[in-house]
Amino acid sequence: MQAELIDIRNHLVQHPPFKDMPEELVNQLTASIEIVYVRAGTQVLEIGQPSTEMYYIRSGAAEIYRRSGELYNRVGEGEIFGQFGLLMQRPVRFPAKALEDSLLYRVPAETFHYLFEQDENFADFVEIEDRSRLRSALSRREKSNALMTSRVTRLISRKTVSAPTTVRLQEAARIMTDNGVSALLLMEGEGDNARLKGIITDRDLRTRAVIDALPSETPVREIMTEDLTTIRASSYIFEAMLSMLHNNVHHLPVMDGHEVRGVVALSDIVKYESQSSLYLVSNIYHQQHVHGLKKISYDVRDSFVRMVNEDANSHMIGSAMAGIGRSFTHRLLELGEEKLGPPPVPYCFMALGSMARDEQLVVTDQDNAMILDDSFVPEEHDEYFLALAKFVSDGLAECGYTYCTGDIMATNPKWRQPLRVWRDYFTDWIENPKAEALLNSSIFFDLDGIYGRTDFAEELKTLVAEKASHSQHFLTLMARNALNRTPPLGFFRTFVLEEDGKHKKTFNLKRRGTAPLSDLIRVHALASGSRAQNSFERLKSIAKTSLIVEDDLDNLRDALEFISIVRIRHQALSLQAGQEPDNNVRPQDLSPFERSHLKDAFQVVSNAQKFLRFRYYNQAARYV
Amino acid sequence: MSETSPVTDAIKQLPWPEQYQALADTAKAPVLAAFYQAGCVPAETPISRVPLVALDFETTGLDVDAHSIVSIGLVPFTLDGIQLGQAKHWVVRPRLPLHQESVTFHGITHADIHEAPDLSDILEDVFASLNGRIPVVHFRYIERPFLNTALKARLDEGIRFPVIDTMAIEAHLHPDRKPSFLQRLMGKRPVSIRLPDSRRRYGLPHYASHNALIDSIATAELLQAQIHHHFSPDTPIGDLWL
Incomplete structure (x- = not known):
């Protein structure tokens, strides 16, 4: 080995099994190495190819798969792969794919066998390591998802950079x-009394200071964001990720009481999990055209499958998918405004249904509406908003969010109205409810502002929260609607299957599982005066009242999680098999474990419906 | 007729493969004749099929007429792999005095130099690694001119060859490297195309030591990353060499 290769040697000897290897052997190993750079996504080892080398990861990361395509292991800097085939002298059994752009050292078979003979420590490592990896793969569920098990403080790598709010722009x-x-964090007060008051970002400097040509001596507090989204130091990384997705912010101050512990940036999380949905989201905001967005939309499904394979829970997956959907909508609105010019009056673009609930999956249509400022004059302004709505709706359709068959979209003039008309709609639905009308409008009771004057949407949420709990008639009719769809469970715990049509001998996990569950949770949430939209969050709000006993709430949460995750896995399997995902499952495709637990979960739904019927329907019948 | 016939402009105009053929006929020194006879790939050859050699010199300074070569590092490679087993490093005795400041930079001492051979003693070994390969350098104004001048001094004839310059590729990718005042205000920082900074942009690791060999390896890795990010294995070599 050339003495000048010391840098390469030094990296090897920091990692087992090269740590304790005799110097002479390490030198021989170094001299035999071939270096190769591969980009993320490159298939480094194909199944069945001859095993001719072992790989050492100098930088980057790789994923090792089983023959079935299931993730077997993930290896990073200083770790090896490809040794199994060499050991067995058999073709590659565990294919490997670069997870990040990686610099790899190839060690030829000849050197591998030489090291194996010469160094017992190395021989033990490559043999034993393999068995322990198999074992760790079995317990993967507990520790695999680092986003769910690591605290957000782990991402803080530098001292907090802050300044007083009086500091000038320049x-x-x-x-x-x-x-x-x-x-940059902006503080008021001194020492222990210093309090976080605001934040400015690169983007703020560009969009607020430079575009408006503010003088460089303008105090920064005039453009800082005061309505801060922060996160507690005890939170997990995935919570930070969800918060960024939901609030469309790229920086989260990490708080320990009043004390700022640091800032977590989007790029920190992206680095942590290079294929995460956040990465996709930041990519969305870089696109300048609809066709660019369309191209990215193909990655949404990969992101979904990855999260499923990483054992993310349904809340996390649903929120991430909804966050992606929001980001597409958000970016389309920005592009639409660039094309059509600034809006003539303020407006809010509102998501409805699963996106508003943060419970979106891969197969979904678009449900949206626009709340316009009360200064809206149809003759003068509606041409603009129709054009904008159409631009967004067509763009979403391009990106795979199909048009809503019920025409609940901002392109429909009925759902493109000033705030006062929306107030009237909701007041009418709640105070003068009609069963038929409510059936079609229940989707509006899952609402969330995603762009523009989101305070308009918040005002509607407040109106609903205040009025709904006082209208027994409204709640009764909502409850009746929530009873329309029943779980597919017959006597003696048998599954009730569809009898005809395309989906014969299957049952629908959405229509007969998650949908009736979220319907009945919505009724209880409305009765509790909750402002929450997500079903899990709604269950938390309901827990604060005495509407439902705690055990039943736990059961509802578990049932929702279980049915959701079976539905999610079913879709991920279809995607991996190259089929179009749907919600129809054949009982024989489920494992005995899943079948048994699914029946329990459906039983929970059935009991909850009985309770709902008793509570609202029978009682109300007496009152009316 | 003088000992050395200067290379005619007509030959300099030829495409590289033909130029090598012509130069093979006129070269007097056997090492140079052999170098040209080993040939040059046609410009349309895909980069993935071209034998390459990353080359790095440490010199006593930047002026080719006032400074000379102190060490040579090289490693043969292709887009598919960098063969460390064939990596070579030589310290050579410069003909011009070693400046104190460059001594501290390279970590090569006067004692090393005193025992080192003259470049002419190792030429055959160096060319054994160069023949039939396209050199790859980071900043093309060092290796080619210094080798040319050193050979003129020793063999009475210079050398001509194409190079791939990873720094020129970075310069091409970042045409607006120096931000304006307004861009600086917006937080934009200048883009450095120095070797370590360029490597960082591709996630390539930092090397603590500096010597001609590790720098040549670093250059080879950088070219692999550049091709995979901005070009393709099918990019013709003619688009890349200078």
């Missing part, structure tokens, strides 16, 4: 540049 930009940060 000075703020200089501090950010000198410290190499993309966000």
